[in-house]
Amino acid sequence: MKSHTTKLIILIGIFLLGSIIISQSGIFSHTRLDLTENKLFTLNEGTKNILKNIDENIHLKLYFSDEATHNIPILRTYKNTVMDLLNEMQRYADTKLEVSLIDPKIFTPEEDEASQFGLQALPVGDGGENVFFGLVGENSLDSLEVIPFLQPDRESFLEYDIAQLINSLNHPEKNIIGIMSSLELQAKFDPLKGEAVPAQVFITQLQKDYTVKNIDITAESIDEDVNVLLLIHPKELSEKTLFAIDQFALKGGRLLVFVDPYAQSEVITPDPQNPMAAYQADKNSDLNRLFSAWNVNYDPKKVLLDDKYALNIQSPQGARVRHLAYLALKGEAFNNKDIITRELDAINMATVGYFDADNLQAIISSSSDASTTTSEAMKFLVDPTSLFKNYSPDNKNYTIAGRLTGTIKTAFPDGIEGVDKTTLVQENTDPKVVLFADVDFLFDQMWVRSQNFFGRKVYSAFADNGNMITNLLDNMAGSPDLINIRGRKNSARPFTKVMELQKASDEKFREQENVLKQRLRETEEKLNKIQRERGQQNRLIMSQELEQEIHKFQKEKLEVRKKLREVRRNLNKDIQNLGSHLKMINIGLIPLLISLIGIFVLWFRPKKKGGHYAK
Template sequence: MSSNRKTLSGGALVVMIILFVALMLVVNVLFRGARVDLTENNLYTLSPGTKEILSKLDEPINLYLFYSDKGTQNLPQLRTYATRVRELLEEMAARSDGHINLEVIDPLPFSEDEDRATTYGLQAVPVSAGGETIFLGLAGTNSTNGQAVIPFFQPEKEAFLEYDVAKLVHDLATPKKPAIALVSSLPMGVGFDPATRQMRDPWAIQQQLSQSFDVRDLNAAGIKSIDADINVLVLVHPKELSEDAQYAIDQFVLRGGHLLVFVDPDAELDTSGADPQNPQAAMFADHSSDLPKLFKAWGVDYDPKKIVLDRARAVAVSVGQGRAPVRHPGIIGLTAEDLNRDDVITANLDSINVSSSGYFGLAKDATGKLVPLMQSSGDAMSSAADRLRMLPDPSALLSDFNPSGERYVIAGRIEGKFKTAFPERTESGHLAESKDDGQIVIVADTDILSDRLWVQVQNFLGQKLMNAFANNGDFMLNAIDNLTGSSALISIRGRATSQRPFTTVEALKRSADDRFRAKEQELQRELQETERKLTELQGAKSSDQAMIMSPEQKAELDNFIKRKADIRKELRDVRRSLDAEIEALGSRLKFFNIVLVPLLVTLAAVGFAMWRVRRRTSA
């Protein structure tokens, strides 16, 4: 009987193993590619925009991830990020229906793989004084020999990792150079300058646009429609556009076209109204621009007679030879704090300069959303634009400065479904409302594009060298680059990062630093007080006793030395208490993870086993 039971138990065990293996094989076939993302911010779940891009691939794309696995053995943080990059690429390859072929390559020093990475244009980053370098970049190719690269995946850009990779795939899938239409009333291109009676060079931003895009200059007066192959329409200082031109812009936006608009309350390079016989004619001419009818339809609130003055970001300017520079609140130097770090256009920019800038808001009846890209500081106010005319001393703007406490939106995105500004029009194909959500990027300054605010152009041996001192040009290129992408690509926003900071530990450190700083300040105050008393005692002594320390001085000095030792001991106690709190926190976490959780699991398993035994016995 006992032998039969053992045989039966052994046979049952074999059958269970066979069934388990068979079940795993069936699950592997039926649920191949299935994943469950249990992370807090769904880090490993692709956004809908990325999925849409992958679903539209109709040709093979080869991705080559060059990652120095051996060279990063002593760089744990970079290795963790490399794993994040690789997992994202693997997820995208799995979702591409076989159109993406991923190859991971470890380019060892002096190998053919290293030469290959360099040929693609990937960046080798030095990691030691001995000249050792590592790679963590991506190269992509398509069936027509098109190439695109991400030279190096920077961990601090993890929030835009998915966007960068999705853009690379999108560019490879649509290799044609994006076409942008440029409508400008400012002298941005090559032309004749009546003031100097010479040919003028194009603005630096115009040259950069021509290198990256298929730029088509449109005459504002002749605009009747926008060609369907235009990816982005750029309006710079639109003045007195005809009804037909505005209607063409309106319908372009409603059918899903992407628009970038630069308006200005006072465009300083606007040459309209110039008269060589009357130098003051241009000075008193209207140099503002606006799109009142279109802005109203889009829910944008903008006053072309108002500018922003910012005391905290005022740029120092020269007011005359031999005079010290003065701060000009109308010329604003925006810093990284004033730029939207969650938007791909401005996320990695550090400084942007604007001059006589206006500002935007949402109208009360607006149905869309205004996402700020650039904002003034809180120490700002609005003012009449004509205050900047005939202004010999910009510091006069600070004499009656009264900040409103508001952060004015100098540039932003308008998102939502747009309605036509021309409901009375009945042309064939007329659209009354956009089918899908659209996006328009609006900027309340045109001087942001002028060379003087962001770049120095020098002539060196016949070559034009550009030395940028601000990110104005990068902003323009980023905005157009973002808008030239498909709606799916534009919809991809920055994601949360995989870095999980120890917030509790950081809070402990901040608290300890505050206490440490307070003790240091107390010590410094007592030192100053002691020096003051010693100086008073020294001053009360006669000249023949100047080099001899009096009993009062010696007592005061001894008292300070003793107090100094006590405070230093208290400072050490603060540091030790911080270490003790962190160690106690670590010990609690270790107890929970190593002892408590396994113990609870074990008790649950034992309880379940006992319940089954009791159930069998009762049966």
């Protein structure tokens, strides 16, 4: 017996010593077993690559008001989620990433520091106390990136937001956005009106965060320093221009293509000799040669109609009508797994086209109520309601915008004259190309209105077109790893069974409430009838009858209330029973199973006979 005790102590000592050595050595520091359904504790491969490639030391400071959020459980729970993610990131970044949790209590230097960094303060209570819940990132070069407030409803984008912040600190230089457009987007002077015309608002947005470089639509080369190329409404491009775009995309350049079957924003210069020329002119654009090489089908003569997302516009007669070709896309129209569509409510588009390709991952799609018409039908359209006459849904979801996936090949396998074929790139297995079948959504009239405020123009958005453009460029201008990061699932796991029980009980409760209201109405009608039938001479009789009716009503009311309490008790009873069963499983059943396994092992272990184990 003594020898068995000694062996057991030695085994325990070896186990503890081994555990200490393993934990201190960090052999399994990056080894995790994530058993959650949505892999909440597993980082995206793109995030891991960003963390492993950090050049300068980065310090992330999470400012969280611990005391002020004592009665705000949703923020406290979300804080734990954020810290778990930050700690996981820190493990992959080794010593290059430092994470600190700071509590900016009221009237402390930490609170002043949080305000100086521009974190958003939410006032709570009457004592002037603020809640801070923001993230500040700094690198060794004193560059600063901030997330002013970490909102719980943005949890699905939390990993992307933090990875983007880290990537921006690791690469603080501004990216260059090249714009090649056949439409006027930049600020200019209008000689006819004699005044300056401002740039489109989305251009102004880009200039704040990026270096914007204008590239002529006839350019035969694209500079290597261009990080992202916006090709807007390409029309009749030369072979050399097409080749330059082709090779830019195949060499790994980020390309955003905007084509349109009927661009409302295209202004046709009027011809005094032919006044009808402006109406008859083609306003479509195409990239046929490249689309064909990429196996993308696009018809520049087809316009999409969609009854579900039809936008209300003002007709020439002044009435508000639904326009099948003007779309307010929302909800199911968006691919909610794509970062580009995050937090979008509605995107306004006009006379859009569509793509058909197996290698195109949809970002924005029509409803199944959609149909198509010709761009010719748009040219002389006076009454938008006429589009309903021959409208018939196709029961098909059309792709309005999407990402190219898989391998794409060059449209110039033999190159072009004057270009060394040895420098020709034939294919790209991981293209960074996004296609849109509309250009009008980029223009101010589709999503923003301006007002004169004391001599200054103030813009207010009535649609999320600008936010989508910002999301698009933030995603495409980032590192390749950042582009591949997608939204993750929320950590919230609702008690579906409890919710079902509550729903069933609420239905019963509402039913009983309706009975009570109906009885109340009937009683009031009877009382009114008594008052109309009885005159002043029968006031005493009326009062007795009234008292009887009131007594009857009170009795009925008590009975209904009793039934309501019964329903509520049954609800709580069902939920309590469910909780009791879960507790029994967690507290009693699992230990019982482990005990039975132990007894089973002991029962069937070899028996010792005469100092030797029986075989």
